[in-house]
Amino acid sequence: MDEPRRRRRRPRRRTAEGGRRLHSAGSAVAVSLGALGLALLLNAPGLHKSATIQPEGWKRDVALAVTGPLADVSSTLLLDRPRRALKAALGRSDDDRVDTEVAAPEPEPGEPVSSPGPAPKRERFTPKRKLRLWVAGDSLVVVPGESLLRAVAGNRAVAPVEKIEGRIASGLERPDVFNWFTRVREVARTLRPHAAVVMFGGNDDHGFMTGLPEGREVDGFGTPSWTAEYRRRVAAIMDGVTRSGAFLVWIGLPITSDPEQTRRYDAINAIVQSEAEKRRGRVAYLDTYFFFAGEDGGYAQYVENAAGKLVKMRADDGVHFERAAGDLIAEKVLALLEERYRIVSPS
Amino acid sequence: MLFPTATFALFFVVVLPLSWLLMPRGERWRPFAVAASFVFYAGWDWRFCFLLAFSIVWNQVFALAIHGRADPRSRKWLLALALAGNLGLLGYFKYYGFFVTSTNNLFALAGIDLPLEARSVVLPVGISFFTFMGISYVVDVYRGDFRPAGFGTFAAYLSFFPHLVAGPIVRPGELIPQLQTPRDPRYVDTSRAFFLIGTGLFMKVVVANFLASSIVDEVFGAPSQHSSLEVLVGVYAYAVQIYADFFGYTNMAIGIALLLGFTFPQNFDAPYAAVSITDFWRRWHMTLSRWLRDYLYIPLGGNRGGRLLTYRNLMLTMLIGGLWHGAGWTFVVWGGIHGAALVAERWWRGRPGYVERRPTRARRAWHRFATFQVVCFAWIFFRADSFSDAWDVLVRLFTAWGEPSPLVTGGVLAAIAVGIGSQYLPRSLPLALMARFSRLPVPAQAALLSLALLVTHALGPEGVAPFIYFQF
Numbered sequence: 078m079d080e081p082r083r084r085r086r087r088p089r090r091r092t093a094e095g096g097r098r099l100h101s102a103g104s105a106v107a108v109s110l111g112a113l114g115l116a117l118l119l120n121a122p123g124l125h126k127s128a129t130i131q132p133e134g135w136k137r138d139v140a141l142a143v144t145g146p147l148a149d150v151s152s153t154l155l156l157d158r159p160r161r162a163l164k165a166a167l168g169r170s171d172d173d174r175v176d177t178e179v180a181a182p183e184p185e186p187g188e189p190v191s192s193p194g195p196a197p198k199r200e201r202f203t204p205k206r207k208l209r210l211w212v213a214g215d216s217l218v219v220v221p222g223e224s225l226l227r228a229v230a231g232n233r234a235v236a237p238v239e240k241i242e243g244r245i246a247s248g249l250e251r252p253d254v255f256n257w258f259t260r261v262r263e264v265a266r267t268l269r270p271h272a273a274v275v276m277f278g279g280n281d282d283h284g285f286m287t288g289l290p291e292g293r294e295v296d297g298f299g300t301p302s303w304t305a306e307y308r309r310r311v312a313a314i315m316d317g318v319t320r321s322g323a324f325l326v327w328i329g330l331p332i333t334s335d336p337e338q339t340r341r342y343d344a345i346n347a348i349v350q351s352e353a354e355k356r357r358g359r360v361a362y363l364d365t366y367f368f369f370a371g372e373d374g375g376y377a378q379y380v381e382n383a384a385g386k387l388v389k390m391r392a393d394d395g396v397h398f399e400r401a402a403g404d405l406i407a408e409k410v411l412a413l414l415e416e417r418y419r420i421v422s423p424s
Numbered sequence: 425m426l427f428p429t430a431t432f433a434l435f436f437v438v439v440l441p442l443s444w445l446l447m448p449r450g451e452r453w454r455p456f457a458v459a460a461s462f463v464f465y466a467g468w469d470w471r472f473c474f475l476l477a478f479s480i481v482w483n484q485v486f487a488l489a490i491h492g493r494a495d496p497r498s499r500k501w502l503l504a505l506a507l508a509g510n511l512g513l514l515g516y517f518k519y520y521g522f523f524v525t526s527t528n529n530l531f532a533l534a535g536i537d538l539p540l541e542a543r544s545v546v547l548p549v550g551i552s553f554f555t556f557m558g559i560s561y562v563v564d565v566y567r568g569d570f571r572p573a574g575f576g577t578f579a580a581y582l583s584f585f586p587h588l589v590a591g592p593i594v595r596p597g598e599l600i601p602q603l604q605t606p607r608d609p610r611y612v613d614t615s616r617a618f619f620l621i622g623t624g625l626f627m628k629v630v631v632a633n634f635l636a637s638s639i640v641d642e643v644f645g646a647p648s649q650h651s652s653l654e655v656l657v658g659v660y661a662y663a664v665q666i667y668a669d670f671f672g673y674t675n676m677a678i679g680i681a682l683l684l685g686f687t688f689p690q691n692f693d694a695p696y697a698a699v700s701i702t703d704f705w706r707r708w709h710m711t712l713s714r715w716l717r718d719y720l721y722i723p724l725g726g727n728r729g730g731r732l733l734t735y736r737n738l739m740l741t742m743l744i745g746g747l748w749h750g751a752g753w754t755f756v757v758w759g760g761i762h763g764a765a766l767v768a769e770r771w772w773r774g775r776p777g778y779v780e781r782r783p784t785r786a787r788r789a790w791h792r793f794a795t796f797q798v799v800c801f802a803w804i805f806f807r808a809d810s811f812s813d814a815w816d817v818l819v820r821l822f823t824a825w826g827e828p829s830p831l832v833t834g835g836v837l838a839a840i841a842v843g844i845g846s847q848y849l850p851r852s853l854p855l856a857l858m859a860r861f862s863r864l865p866v867p868a869q870a871a872l873l874s875l876a877l878l879v880t881h882a883l884g885p886e887g888v889a890p891f892i893y894f895q896f
């Protein structure tokens with residue numbers, strides 16, 4: 078007699094704490110891939126924007142090649158709708174929009190944009206008529222901006238109009254990352270600052286530009302075509318701020334731990350400095366190079382302060398500022414503001 | 425490579441299936457895990473990989489040497505050398521500048537100009553975490569608690585990417601046995617893994633980033649520009665931000681490890697529901713607390729030498745723990761505040777005739793409230809760039825009431841409520857949610873997760889801010 082066939086029993090499905098089922102590794106992989114695949118389609122507009130605003134290079138090219146068609150499929154299948162609805166509900170409908178327009182103000186009739194005008198009257202600000210101050214730029218402006226706000230905290234004649242706008246990875250080359258040209262116009266119109274302190278260029282030392290006028294191309298960083306276009310953009314920011322009567326302090330880029338980067342920053346500084354010179358009295362350029370140079374004239378992370386104390390001035394990345402550096406810059410900015418305006422604050 | 429990025433997602437969808445395919449063959453899986461972890465680490469800076477490799481070789485060589493010797497004297501010397509290597513590495517990369525500036529400025533007070541040169545040293549991400557894990561491996565081998573693992577297993581242990589850059593600090597006894605035995609591909613706790621990853625992403629990308637950009641950075645950047653209410657809410661917001669940031673990261677790390685079949689220890693247990701500072705340290709960064717207890721507090725003598733020595737040991741442990749968090753005196757003060765609170769609690773409970781009072785609901789609520797205030801007070805020093813900034817925050821807390829507070833918005837208060845309220849939820853709730861999720865079919869699980877990713881991505885700000893604990 079044959080032995081009865083043994084039925085192979087599947088092991089009992091195991092459960093963990095709370096009665097949750099354990100699943101196979103295959104299921105883990107399937108859920109992970111499925112969720113990520115569907116999430117890619119649902120978030121396609123945002124991912125496409127993230128790909129667009131990446132630094133130039135093969136990673137951006139690959140990301141654009143993937144997210145472009147993905148965004149098209151998502152749109153065709155209406156899978157981008159939930160994200161758009163969610164963004165609209167949050168009042169952030171523009172989050173996924175890529176805006177590359179370089180809005181340069183048209184010169185006003187008879188206005189001497191490109192030559193130094195007469196020294197403007199030294200206006201007076203008091204606690205009753207406060208000096209409205211705006212601080213903006215790339216991530217480099219954050220630390221000096223905070224120092225500046227601390228420095229004017231006890232001064233009742235100065236009022237910041239907005240929190241410090243330090244936009245990471247932004248600059249004048251890439252309005253797609255953040256459009257400063259649009260923002261400057263908006264601030265001038267709505268917040269009407271009397272003084273603006275800005276710092277741009279920290280991310281602009283690459284040569285890749287978006288928002289170029291139709292038919293215009295730039296050949297690479299520092300070339301005549303790049304310099305002309307960058308100059309136009311610097312001028313647009315300066316005019317955008319000063320056209321409404323505000324005084325602009327532009328903080329120059331500092332020496333960095335990378336000599337090659339420092340050389341590129343020098344080229345940017347030269348453009349800014351010459352454009353500021355054309356607008357003397359309305360724009361002041363603050364050269365920061367020697368604030369942070371060591372005894373040999375090169376980059377130094379630790380520098381003695383005015384009290385002779387050795388302090389850390391620069392962050393570990395060799396570019397950004399530490400608090401002590403911010404305080405030093407703020408002191409100089411404040412001196413420029415006081416040179417331009419009479420700021421009267423009773424103690 | 426940050427967890428909440430497309431780059432990591434791409435990396436993980438390749439690593440996850442390959443890891444399970446290779447899992448049955450440990451001799452293939454371990455090199456694969458090490459290679460994947462080095463790729464992950466190189467995402468920050470490929471040069472750091474040499475440091476990680478050095479740490480692996482150094483600790484394994486000394487663990488084997490210690491294990492191979494019976495003579496206590498030479499074992500002790502070898503341990504001292506191993507520790508010197510680990511601490512020397514950490515000291516150079518993390519504390520060199522701090523040491524030089526502090527020493528120079530101290531001697532300058534006495535008019536002595538020291539020739540110590542302060543040069544730039546880049547802090548490699550995660551060095552504090554893998555150094556502590558290396559130390560615990562060598563010490564455990566020295567104590568005889570653990571036999572040295574094979575080189576591949578140890579390399580996988582120290583470099584395993586889910587814990588590599590910001591913990592949790594996994595002890596050799598917790599992970600190495602798991603690395604030595606292939607994980608069973610039939611039973612993976614996927615629902616817990618996805619739950620941890622989902623909540624971690626939400627806490628980091630939405631709660632922590634929102635609070636940082638909406639109020640915390642503003643208030644701590646220039647406290648004297650803000651009203652007392654803004655400063656107060658800013659301090660509470662920072663307490664929630666740092667919790668959401670680090671809890672979020674470790675949740676993701678634990679979830680990712682679970683998907684690969686490995687179990688990491690829990691790192692947080694509702695710390696803002698703690699009823700004392702002693703209780704807080706049982707719930708906050710639990711793997712660090714355990715590490716400090718077993719490798720610092722107990723070797724210092726623990727509570728074996730009488731009351732005063734116990735107080736000294738507690739204080740020293742917390743001061744060093746503070747310094748571990750950052751090369752700055754504000755971190756030491758942060759540790760000092762916690763140390764002083766721990767000493768005070770121990771003294772209070774150790775008084776002659778002290779009787780623990782029956783815990784009523786009101787008493788517990790008061791203890792929780794008081795503990796949270798002490799923790800938040802200490803966070804001011806942790807977050808501030810300098811003592812003068814911390815002082816500004818403290819002064820401003822009391823001197824600008826009644827001024828306009830535009831930063832205190834409904835969104836900020838809601839995010840704080842989410843961060844603190846989540847710690848008071850009944851433990852049965854997440855368990856029930858996970859159980860329900862685990863019973864859904866695969867497509868439904870994938871759809872639900874993708875919706876969670878949609879909401880997190882849409883609510884979060886553009887870009888991903890670095891995790892606070894990466895700098896430690």
